[in-house]
Amino acid sequence: MNMKKVALFFGSTTGTCEEIAYKIAKQLNLSKSDVYNVTDLSADKVAEYEVLLLGTSTWGDGELQDDWYDGIEVLKGVDLADKTVALFGCGDSESYSDTFCDGIGLLYKDLKASGCTFIGDKVPTDSYEFASSLAVDNGAFVGLAIDDLNQSDLTDARIEDWVNELKREIG
Template identity: 50%
Template sequence: MKEIGIFYGSTMGETEEAAEMIADVIGKDKAEVYNVGSVTVDEVEKYDKLIFGSSTWGLGELQDDWDTFIEKLKTLDLSNKKVALFGLGDQAMYSDTFVDAMGIIYDVVKEKGAEVIGGVLADDYDFNHSEALINDAFVGLPLDNNSQGDLTEERIRNWVDDLLKAF
């Protein structure tokens, strides 16, 4: 059994690709990747170290497959688990709801007792508002393949470095 479970929801494949890249950087021997559209939350219970990823759709909504999954997540006790979050979004087109889905997942996992790790300073992003922001830091890693795609790989590498120390 691998050490870290990565769970993502993805409509056009961007979040899926990021999840796979995160797993590659962590090491495929240590991280297993799951699509929330095709697994049950029983898989979540197996891990003490978790990474959740969602893109944001509509205006500040969860990716579709997360809708059901998050309701099931609310039935779990996540205390004693460490959770890191990442979110795909578009800060230019959706500047008022940038990576909001990450904030929605954050609220649920905190409520269920998880320790959330892997926050990221907002300095390198240019947006109006985000539900995933607390003071000057995001609750996880925002990735924007639409307007800052050239930064994605480096952001993932730096973030994973920090995560592996915090897990």
């Protein structure tokens, strides 16, 4: 199988999203040189890859991880029409049940009109407990939602299921 060139960009404040990023990268057999902190996101880096995996944690009242504010501006400034994008993120479904993983939804909303093709964007919500999320569209998460704080026992299986779906969709 000729895998497309995949890069993973994450924004992580406490290290949880970074840890999830490296678990995803390992399952996709990505080289560490293809995994980046979003602070290293540039138009040149985007141009090198066909598939972009973008990860963010959710902060405050459903906000992006701080480093993503510059990162999303970089992505808005490049042509993503020939890019495939998959989103993942971390949230706290107990303390922030009404904004659970909103960061994923914010990235999705910002990139929806970019012409990119989303994959891994129909993650079932049934094994999660939360009140509301901007990351839900048509009854499913638009990317992989992880609650490593309250549901850490489900994290590895959720990653594995999602990565298997990505492998099918990437081809």
